[in-house]
Structure formats: structure tokens, C-alpha cells
Amino acid sequence: MDLGIKGKHAIVCASSRGLGRACAQALAEAGVNLVINGLDEQRLIAVAKDIEESTGVKVIPVAADVSTEAGQQALLAACPEPDILVNNNAGPPLKDFRQLNKEAMVEGLNMNMLTPISLIQRVLDPMAQKGFGRIVNITSMTVKMPVAGLDLSSGARAGLTAFLAGIARTVADKNVTINNILPGYFATDRLEGVFNAGMARTGHDRDTVAAELAGKIPAHRFGVPDEFGNTCAFLCSQYAGYITGQNILLDGGLNPSAF
Incomplete structure (x- = not known):
């Protein structure tokens, strides 16, 4: 499917690995030129080269901490008026709220x-003035299904969701959308932290912890990053202009809610 975004320009934050990397790859495959971001400069350069060689789009690596003013300025200097913005960042580690x-x-x-x-x-x-813009925020399933120990992450991401809910409606008539993707358990480096916490809590080995966790997911498996990246690319496409202010849950059915 031609997503209708070939030649557009995107900033994808925290995209040197994991779900951010998958989003960058999927957008590049749709013909979108990229600014990618991460902290490890050498890794970022290698990822940029790999995406360029596999897709033919232009990829600019910006090694910076997106949480800082300097990092944000660097991203926008590389792409002052992006057509697409994918917000992503690391989250606080698993910790009892009493210790925060x-x-x-x-x-x-x-x-x-x-x-x-x-x-x-x-x-x-600038997106509204051009008549096209796609903003996708990578949040977490914990916005809908809190996990003890991830309270700070859940609260911050839920705050982002509520903050943007009204804003999304103010630019919908300009063909600018703001949506959130809520990942469950995906096979990324971050999942290893979940396994380690489970091993420490139960004393079980990694394979046992992984099997027990996967068994709780109705799909009986962990998500594949490509699945996530392609969902992001669709939300950025010409076909998603009527989807805004939404929370797209990708969790293999783990959240048992009807809504």
C-alpha cells in the first residue's frame, strides 16, 4: 500500500533501537526522509546508514538527549518544519513509589x-499552515492498565494523553492529527528489564519468567517491533486523517477492557 507520504520529512525521537527504530524504518520504507535520534552516536550513525541503504531515503542522525533544551534545538535545527513527529523517550525504571x-x-x-x-x-x-501534519506519541499500555512500580511512567504518560486530548481537536480541520500508540510487551531491549525484575522477584530463570509472562497475554507471544512500526506509519499516512485524539493499544489483548 502506498501510504501517500513519500518525500515527507519526519523527526523520530529515541529511534536508534527498539520501537522508535521500528517506526523510523517503517516510515523510511514509505519514502519519508528522517531525522533520527539517540544518545549513542556510533550506534545512531550505523542505524542511519542501514536505513538509507535499505530504503534510499535521506537519514540525518542527531545524537542528543531529547529531554534537554539543547537536544530539542538540535533536532529542530536538522528539520525545522517536520511533516511528521514521533515522540518517544525512555521511561523511569521500575521502582516502588515510596522510593521516589x-x-x-x-x-x-x-x-x-x-x-x-x-x-x-x-x-x-507550521503543520497547520501547510495543511498536513502527523504527530504520534509512543506512550504505554500502563496508561490504561497501571503496573505497580511503573507509577511515575504511567502518571506522566497519562498526563500527556489528557493534555493533548483537547489540543488534537483544535487542528483536526487543518489535516493535522495527534494520536498515541500504547505498546504492551514487545520483544525489545526494554523487555529484558522486565525479565530481570521477574527473575529477582521469583528466583526463576529467564526462560521461565518469559514463558510465564507470555502466557498471560491472550496472543501468547510478545509483540514484534515491525508490527508497531507499521501501525505508526499508517497513523502518519494520508489514510489516517480522520483518526485523531485516539489511543491505539497494541498489547496482544492483555488489557481485558471492552473500550
């Missing part, structure tokens, strides 16, 4: 709520 001090809470809010809002503030009006 104010500094940790402020950092978590900055990473998963304030940073994406800041980038959206800068790109939204």
Missing part, C-alpha cells in the same frame, strides 16, 4: 510529558 523523591518525579515528568509537549508546541502551527 521530588527530583526523580520531576525528571520522569520531563521525560514522558513535558518533552513531547515542548516539541509539539514548536511544530504544530
Whole structure:
């Protein structure tokens, strides 16, 4: 399917690995030129080269911490008026809320709520003026299905969701959409942290912990990053202009809600 976005320009935050990398790859396969981002410069350069060689699009690597003002400025210097913005960032580690001090809470809010809002503030009006814009925020299934120990991540991402819900409706008539994708358990590096926590809690080996977790998912497997990336690309396509302000849950059926 031709997604109708060939030649567009996208910023994909935290895209040197995992779900962000999958989103970047899927957009590149649709013909979108990219600015990709990560902290490890050498890894980022290698990813940029790989995407360019496999798709033929232009890929600019920007090694920076997107949570900082300098990092955001660097991304926007590389692509001042993106057609597509994919917000993504690492989240706070698993921790009992009693152990969170104010500094940790402020950092978590900055990473998963304030940073994406800041980038959206800068790109939204130019998108509206051009009559095309797609903003996708990678949040988490914990927005709908809280997990104890990820309370800070859940709260920050839920705050982002609520903050943008009204804003999304103000630009829908300009062909600008704002949506969120809520991943469940995907086979990425981040899932290893979940396994490690499970091993520490139960004393079981990795394979046992992984099998027990997969068994709780109705699909009986973990998500494949390509599945996530292609969902992101569709939300950025010409066909998704009537989808806005939505939370797309990709969790293999784990959340037992009807809505």
C-alpha cells in the first residue's frame, strides 16, 4: 500500500533501537526522509546508514538527549518544519513509589510529558499552515492498565494523553492529527528489564519468567517491533486523517477492557 507520504520529512525521537527504530524504518520504507535520534552516536550513525541503504531515503542522525533544551534545538535545527513527529523517550525504571523523591518525579515528568509537549508546541502551527501534519506519541499500555512500580511512567504518560486530548481537536480541520500508540510487551531491549525484575522477584530463570509472562497475554507471544512500526506509519499516512485524539493499544489483548 502506498501510504501517500513519500518525500515527507519526519523527526523520530529515541529511534536508534527498539520501537522508535521500528517506526523510523517503517516510515523510511514509505519514502519519508528522517531525522533520527539517540544518545549513542556510533550506534545512531550505523542505524542511519542501514536505513538509507535499505530504503534510499535521506537519514540525518542527531545524537542528543531529547529531554534537554539543547537536544530539542538540535533536532529542530536538522528539520525545522517536520511533516511528521514521533515522540518517544525512555521511561523511569521500575521502582516502588515510596522510593521516589521530588527530583526523580520531576525528571520522569520531563521525560514522558513535558518533552513531547515542548516539541509539539514548536511544530504544530507550521503543520497547520501547510495543511498536513502527523504527530504520534509512543506512550504505554500502563496508561490504561497501571503496573505497580511503573507509577511515575504511567502518571506522566497519562498526563500527556489528557493534555493533548483537547489540543488534537483544535487542528483536526487543518489535516493535522495527534494520536498515541500504547505498546504492551514487545520483544525489545526494554523487555529484558522486565525479565530481570521477574527473575529477582521469583528466583526463576529467564526462560521461565518469559514463558510465564507470555502466557498471560491472550496472543501468547510478545509483540514484534515491525508490527508497531507499521501501525505508526499508517497513523502518519494520508489514510489516517480522520483518526485523531485516539489511543491505539497494541498489547496482544492483555488489557481485558471492552473500550
